[in-house]
Each structure stands twice: as C-alpha cells, then as structure tokens.
Amino acid sequence: MIDWKFKKDAKPQGSSDGFYYDIHNGYIRPDEVLDDIEQIREIAEALDLLESFEKALEANDLLIEF
Secondary structure, three states: OOOOOOOOOOOOOOOOOOHHHHHHOOOOOHHHOOOOOHHHHHHHHHHHHHHHHHHHHHHHOOOOOO
C-alpha cells in the first residue's frame, strides 16, 4: 500500500462521472492534492500506460462502450 502524501490544504476532487473519467479528463488533479512530486509523476505514468492500453484495445476492436 502506498503512503500517499496529501497537501494539508487539499480540496476534494472529482465530479459524478466516475474516477477514471474524472482523472483522465482533469476533474481530479493529482498536483492539486498531492505534496510529493514523485507520486504525481507515478500517477501520470500510470495514466499514460492505461491510455495506451485503451487505444490498443480500440485499435484491435476489443473494446465495447456501453
């Protein structure tokens, strides 16, 4: 489990469209809530990885949107 380092004055993040949609579209901003630049970088890398996987699924007709 990661020991997330949040800013003391962090404000709640998000909207009503689900976590992945919110973080992918900027409604959740890790840089606004996290105090550790390395953790912010790790989240950005993880999102890039997930986006690459999503695009590969789409390119191979393996993703169905409901």
